[in-house]
Amino acid sequence: MxxxxxxxxxxxxxxxxxxxxxxxxxxxxxxxxxxxxxxxxxxxxxxxxxxxxxxxxxxxxxxxxxxxxxxxxxxxxxxxxxxxxxxxxxxxxxxxxxxxxxxxxxxxxxxxxxxxxxxxxxxxxxxxxxxxxxxxxxxxxxxxxxxxxxxxxxxxxxxxxxxxxxxxxxxxxxxxxxxxxxxxxxxxxxxxxxxxxxxxxxxxxxxxxxxxxxxTLDVAEAVKITENVFRAVNIALVNELKMVFERMGIDVWEVIEAAKTKPFGYMPFYPGPGLGGHCIPIDPFYLTWKSREFEISTRFIELAGEINIAMPRYVVGRLEEALDRRLSKSLSSSRILLLGLSYKKNVADVRESPSFKLLEILESRGASIGYHDPHVPVVPPTREHGRYAGMPSVPLTADELSGYDAVLLATDHDDVDYNLIARTSRLIVDTRNIFARLGIRSDRVVKA
The missing domain is CATH 3.40.50.720 (NAD(P)-binding Rossmann-like Domain)
Incomplete structure (x- = not known):
């Protein structure tokens, strides 16, 4: 040697x-x-x-x-x-x-x-x-x-x-x-x-x-875990605040926009329908697993994980409530169009996307479902959601939209005609605040 x-x-x-x-x-x-x-x-x-x-x-x-x-x-x-x-x-x-x-x-x-x-x-x-x-x-x-x-x-x-x-x-x-x-x-x-x-x-x-x-190698590995735990915990915090403020009649998006004007001591994070991508939904659990070897409980990280994992069910609950109040329809008798399959906007990456969990919950509740995503024309094979593989994205047209009771917006891609959706859809449940951010006013939009 x-x-x-x-x-x-x-x-x-x-x-x-x-x-x-x-x-x-x-x-x-x-x-x-x-x-x-x-x-x-x-x-x-x-x-x-x-x-x-x-x-x-x-x-x-x-x-x-x-x-x-x-x-x-x-x-x-x-x-x-x-x-x-x-x-x-x-x-x-x-x-x-x-x-x-x-x-x-x-x-x-x-x-x-x-x-x-x-x-x-x-x-x-x-x-x-x-x-x-x-x-x-x-x-x-x-x-x-x-x-x-x-x-x-x-x-x-x-x-x-x-x-x-x-x-x-x-x-x-x-x-x-x-x-x-x-x-x-x-x-x-x-x-x-x-x-x-x-x-x-x-x-x-x-x-x-x-x-x-x-x-050391261990320090380098800990750096990446720390970066992703930081994001996961802060996203969980704003998701929890969203649920609390919604009960109080307060718009969490307006709160965040105002809070981020502070030039020190605050960094904006935004709520959503759940976590996606390969890193943030997964990496914190690598640390919580390893910490057991040292007999340390990572309660803060685990609580953040519980909150983020629960968000798809919260969103579906808001959708169900809106269908009942606005359209007098049950979720099981409704046709729902999921807008956005990828985990973040303007990419085709569906890894760990919360949209899959939304599809599963809607399907289990008896709703008829379709999806539209300009970046994902067909659902690719995945390890956890193979039964959706090959499912095609439906075209986003006025005729197509009129056939759905509600649009559930999960991913706010830029190349989507939101004005068409606002004009044509009976009900819109927006998890990304995209309609307010674009200045599109409609009494058909419910934030979730």
Whole structure:
């Protein structure tokens, strides 16, 4: 074994500096594909790996399935030879840097599911060699890289910090945010020992504008968990305030707009029909699970989770009440159009979208349901909501709207004709305050 070093002569650092290092990215989804493109743009020959055999041919043709990656940019990288995709993981052997960007979901019991991370790590172990840098980007609980990845890799007989490098750098992608891209978001980095830390700073420093080193792998993992717990807790707070203020006859949206004029000590968060996306609905539960090992109860985080999980049922309750009072109709005898399937506006990302829970509740209550989403023309296959796969988005026309008793707005996409909805719909339940924000006044709108 040729031991790696932490000195200036460190061979991987030299290869990173002169762009002769080959980078591999495992998982070509919302995190992995933008990262692979950013690495390719930085001048590295990059190989993207994915178990989905349909992705490599699409990428080879320059077809992007991620909003954050444009087709022309992808095509240019592919044609230059700086980026290729494959489902053959034997190519990991030629990579100097390997970054894992695979899902970290929850089990049905809301416990961490690291099966994708573990499977990827075992695949890497079969091709591990001296001098490689292995990085985890998937969000997880503090201790994962050290307690899960490291032992699997060291089963090969190679040692972290001696024969190969091990690091963690949490992804910070924000789908639909045009103000920030992978390369412009500051990157937290940490390594297992000084050699790994040096290699991590060298690699990510070559790819992104700003690198933020922290002292340990566990600290880096805790940073991402902290960011997402912060959002989850504050969203739960405004969701609870929404329910309280509604009973008091107070518009929580007006309260927030006024409160955010304070130039210090306040940051606006907004209520909604529930949490969506891969991070905020999931990551806090990774920390609550890990905290049990230390006999600590995370009551604050768990309460926030309970509030956010309960929001779809609250919204359906408001819809049911509005149908009864405004139209003298029961929910079970009503046709409901769900407006928006993706978890946030202007993206096609349906991961953990609360819209699926709304569909399930409405369906279980006997309502006839349809949905419209300009970004999701057909419901894609999902692990938890497979029975909706293939369901088409209905056209948003006056004739179509007239056939529904109510429109339940879950996602406030920009490219929707809200004036048409206000003119045509019998009842609108708005969970995003979009009609008030657009100045569209209608006595058919109920906030929820």
């Amino acid at each position: 040729a031991a790696v070093t932490t000195q200036e002569g460190n061979s991987i650092v030299r290869r990173i500096a002169d762009r002769t290092a080959v980078a591999g990215v495992i998982g070509l989804g919302y995190v992995g594909l933008p990262l692979a493109v950013a690495v390719g743009r930085a001048g590295f020959r990059t190989i993207g790996f994915d178990v989905d055999a349909e992705k490599p041919p699409r990428l080879a043709r320059g077809e992007s399935y991620i909003d954050a990656v444009s087709g022309p940019d992808l095509k240019a990288l592919v044609e230059s030879g700086r980026l290729r995709a494959t489902d053959d993981f034997a190519g990991l052997a030629e990579c100097d840097v390997i970054v894992i960007c695979v899902p970290t979901p929850l089990t049905r019991y809301r416990e961490p599911d690291l099966s994708f991370v573990e499977a990827s790590t075992r695949t890497i172990a079969r091709h591990l060699r001296d001098g490689q840098l292995v990085v985890l980007e998937s969000t997880t609980y503090p201790g994962t890289t050290r307690e899960v990845l490291k032992p699997i890799l060291e089963e090969t007989g190679l040692r972290s910090g001696v024969d190969f490098f091990l690091g963690f750098s949490p992804e910070r992608e924000d789908p639909g945010n045009r103000d920030f891209a992978t390369a412009s978001i500051p990157k937290i980095v940490a390594g297992d020992g000084p050699g790994a830390a040096e290699a991590m700073e060298a690699f990510y420093g070559a790819v992104v504008d700003k690198v933020v080193p922290v002292s």
